[in-house]
Amino acid sequence: MAATMLGQGKNAWQAEIDAAAELADFYRFNVSYAEEIYSRQPTLNEKGQSGKTDWRPLEGFVYAVSPFNFTAIGGNLVSGPALLGNVVLWKPSPSNIYASYLLYKILREAGLPPNVIQFINGDAELVTKVALEHRELSAINFTGSSDVFRSLYGKIADGVKAKKYRDFPRLVAETSGKNFHLIHQSADISNAVKHTIRASFEYSGQKCSACSRIYIPESRAKEFFSEMKQELSQVKMGHPEDFQSFLGPVINQAAFDKITSAMEKANKDNHLQLAVGGGYNSSKGYFIEPTIYTSDTLDHPLFDQELFGPVLVAYVYPDAEFDSLLGAIDKQGGGFALTGAIFANDQAAIRKAENELRYAAGNFYTNCKTTGAVIGQQSFGGARSSGTNDKAGSANMLMRFTAPRTLKEEYHSLNNVLYPSNA
Ligand SMILES: NC(=O)c1ccc[n+]([C@@H]2O[C@H](COP(=O)([O-])OP(=O)(O)OC[C@H]3O[C@@H](n4cnc5c(N)ncnc54)[C@H](O)[C@@H]3O)[C@@H](O)[C@H]2O)c1
Numbered sequence: 414m415a416a417t418m419l420g421q422g423k424n425a426w427q428a429e430i431d432a433a434a435e436l437a438d439f440y441r442f443n444v445s446y447a448e449e450i451y452s453r454q455p456t457l458n459e460k461g462q463s464g465k466t467d468w469r470p471l472e473g474f475v476y477a478v479s480p481f482n483f484t485a486i487g488g489n490l491v492s493g494p495a496l497l498g499n500v501v502l503w504k505p506s507p508s509n510i511y512a513s514y515l516l517y518k519i520l521r522e523a524g525l526p527p528n529v530i531q532f533i534n535g536d537a538e539l540v541t542k543v544a545l546e547h548r549e550l551s552a553i554n555f556t557g558s559s560d561v562f563r564s565l566y567g568k569i570a571d572g573v574k575a576k577k578y579r580d581f582p583r584l585v586a587e588t589s590g591k592n593f594h595l596i597h598q599s600a601d602i603s604n605a606v607k608h609t610i611r612a613s614f615e616y617s618g619q620k621c622s623a624c625s626r627i628y629i630p631e632s633r634a635k636e637f638f639s640e641m642k643q644e645l646s647q648v649k650m651g652h653p654e655d656f657q658s659f660l661g662p663v664i665n666q667a668a669f670d671k672i673t674s675a676m677e678k679a680n681k682d683n684h685l686q687l688a689v690g691g692g693y694n695s696s697k698g699y700f701i702e703p704t705i706y707t708s709d710t711l712d713h714p715l716f717d718q719e720l721f722g723p724v725l726v727a728y729v730y731p732d733a734e735f736d737s738l739l740g741a742i743d744k745q746g747g748g749f750a751l752t753g754a755i756f757a758n759d760q761a762a763i764r765k766a767e768n769e770l771r772y773a774a775g776n777f778y779t780n781c782k783t784t785g786a787v788i789g790q791q792s793f794g795g796a797r798s799s800g801t802n803d804k805a806g807s808a809n810m811l812m813r814f815t816a817p818r819t820l821k822e823e824y825h826s827l828n829n830v831l832y833p834s835n836a
């Protein structure tokens with residue numbers, strides 16, 4: 414936890430969720446998911462024969478590439494495949510080396526044999542080039558941004574075309590999001606505000622599941638923003654070691670520059686208005702205030718761009734346009750489809766959103782925030798440009814790292830070559 418607080422800038426609460434709770438959950442639940450997979454056996458066998466499925470590990474190695482923001486994600490990317498018997502090459506994020514290496518050392522100390530998981534720091538492109546050149550590459554287990562995954566996908570496709578690999582490598586990825594909160598006129602606004610603050614601003618918006626676009630009905634907008642300002646006035650930004658801090662810095666200078674330059678652009682944009690926050694300071698740590706812009710148009714690029722920081726864009730819609738808004742929400746979001754939430758008390762509105770937004774999010778929540786999936790309760794992942802949707806925290810994900818072999822044994826001899834119909 415301490416390594417995650419210091420290395421990733423998480424406060425104690427967030428570090429506990431990540432490096433203690435979620436990591437332990439991954440380890441415990443993966444064991445039961447492995448048992449679930451091994452117990453999948455043929456239910457029918459003809460008389461005089463037996464059959465079973467041999468759940469082999471992949472024949473080659475798994476290349477696992479982890480992001481900076483969750484110590485637990487790196488731990489899961491490598492331990493899931495290793496648990497099923499695979500050899501894993503682990504390339505951690507350069508911004509999460511300390512906690513990842515500590516985790517690797519803990520696994521070794523706990524009895525993991527040498528070289529089952531191989532920890533390789535270094536230049537991302539160079540390490541990847543070497544891994545992707547290898548004939549025995551059997552899978553990629555990636556979590557990070559969609560653009561990096563696209564480039565890996567392209568390189569693997571070229572390798573497959575050139576017959577570089579023994580296998581067709583499996584590609585498993587959880588990637589970016591532009592996640593939404595949709596507020597209906599029937600919503601409990603106070604609940605929606607509190608959940609939005611957590612979803613958009615906890616850990617400075619650096620969760621792939623963070624809410625970064627919100628749709629608010631005109632009739633409730635005043636109440637929403639007034640309560641938002643009131644609640645945010647109690648939120649403290651500061652060093653993770655200060656237990657009063659609700660949010661800390663963003664991860665590094667590059668992230669700070671990317672987010673603040675988007676904010677500077679937004680400040681000059683006639684379609685956007687700064688509703689909350691807007692301040693930032695990098696004199697000691699890369700701090701950015703919780704910030705909300707309202708847009709006077711739905712057709713704005715900020716509804717599509719993942720900034721991965723504490724910046725939320727809001728659209729206030731005429732209440733009567735709820736139905737048509739669903740189509741717009743589905744279309745925007747930069748092609749991502751990771752998480753989304755509706756806040757409403759009207760059951761018909763909830764069901765409508767659930768149906769119309771069926772492909773807009775891999776994790777869809779009602780009356781609660783887009784962040785905070787719990788292993789064993791909400792398996793996690795999205796499709797479209799948010800990844801391969803294999804669902805972290807489920808047996809499905811582990812299944813991708815198996816090469817099942819079908820075994821059949823007969824206990825009688827064959828008496829004839831000719832078929833009965835040949836007679
Ligand atoms: N869907 C999920 O479950 C999930 C979880 C966490 C983070 N994310 C996403 O990850 C991103 C933030 O994390 P990040 O900044 O660490 O992502 P990133 O894509 O910059 O880096 C992820 C990993 O890819 C490596 N990498 C970077 N460039 C590479 C290249 N050219 N070739 C090979 N490897 C390369 C990095 O070193 C790192 O290990 C966000 O987009 C976020 O949405 C998604």
Ligand SMILES: N[C@@H](CCC=O)C(=O)O
Binds near residue numbers: 620621
């Ligand atoms: N699974 C986490 C997000 C992981 C990505 O950063 C959540 O549900 O909030």
